[in-house]
Amino acid sequence: MTTSNFNANTGNEIRLLSPGDVEALPNLEYLIQGILPSPAFGVIFGPPGSGKSFVALSMALAIASGTNWLGRKVTKGKVLYVAAEGVYGMKLRLQANRAAREVNDDNLRFIGMPFDVRDKSSVEGICKLLKANGFSPNLIVIDTLARVAVGADENSAKDMGQVVEGLEMLRRETGATILSIHHSRKDGGVERGSSALRGASDVMISCTSEDATKLTEVTFKCEKMKDDEPFSEFGISFEKIDLDGGKSSLIASGTVDLSKKKTKRFEQILQIMVNDLKNTPSSYTDICQAFIASPGQGRSKSTFDRSWKILKKSDDIRIEKHDRQERFCAVEPEKYNQPSDESKAELNAAFNGSK
Helix, strand or coil, rough: HHHHHHCCCHHHHHCCCCHHHHHHHCCCCEEHHHHEEEEEEEEEECCCCCHHHHHHHHHHHHHHCCCEECCECCCCCCEEEEEECCHHHHHHHHHHHHCCCCHHHHHHEECCCCCCCCHHHHHHHCCCCHHHCCEEEEEEECCCCCCHHHCCCCCCCHHHHHHHHHHHHHHHHHHCCEEEEECCCCCCCCCCCCHHHEEEEEEEEEEEEECCCCEEEEEEEEEEECCCCCCEHHHHHEEEEEHHHHHHEEEEEEEECCCCHHHHHHHHHHHHHHHHHCCCCEEEHHHHHHHHHCCCCCCCHHHHHHHHHHHCCCCCCEEEEEEEEEEEEEEEEHHHCCCCCHHHHHHHHHHHHCC
């Protein structure tokens, strides 16, 4: 077999590949450098109010216009955005983005209603619609996955396997990257439902906010990158754009250095260990529950876990074994005694992103 006519994605045909064939495969390409491979099946997940749809729209608009996305190079292409939860919610968001940046109308189309991705005829209908309009997308955004899988049991590997197969059919027939927006579990941890979704994905990205009632920034973290190195997590800031008629909407406007915020989170956790738990050797569960119960917004398990994963390995934490279970306490408790009201307000302000 020669490499000149070799295609690794030749429909459903099974082919034998030589080592030379494998080594001659083209290098991985990206729609957004280091973030979104092409072609691929990707998922952005997070709790309600975490800004994931705002972020996905900003990515779609950048690809459609060929402009950098938050400082990262973009490959220009056509985008189909399936607003399965309703297209009217896109109106103000589009207007806000148009007021702040380029929007390429020729390269962007929307579908404003859900369809059943498990129904082969529905997927074929989407493909026929695209072909009839001469629109060949490089990216298809599904917002949200739940709205194109109504009736599916998300916890069932069988049902989610059917959902994945429908999305794979859409990817295969169009050649586009599929980017699905999905919800996380109630505890704010991993994506909701069966692990079949994660197993089938090429890239998984979590999008989390510390305060869903006042969206100012989110944490964007690569949870899986199948064929390349995962990108380092970073923050995305939002800007409120005022529109005519007293309306407004948010746009993703820049990146945020998360290192300073992490330092403040570490201090808050250590203060809770020293003051609330009296620095007695405590389990992960005890510390996490105390953190969530403490005053302040955005105290979720996912927020705690992101900080704890780093903090527990630091020199600030002593690990003890009790009945074969790990217990944790602060190495220098005197540094984390209850702060003054002024210091406490400053820490809470920093943590909640109000400064």
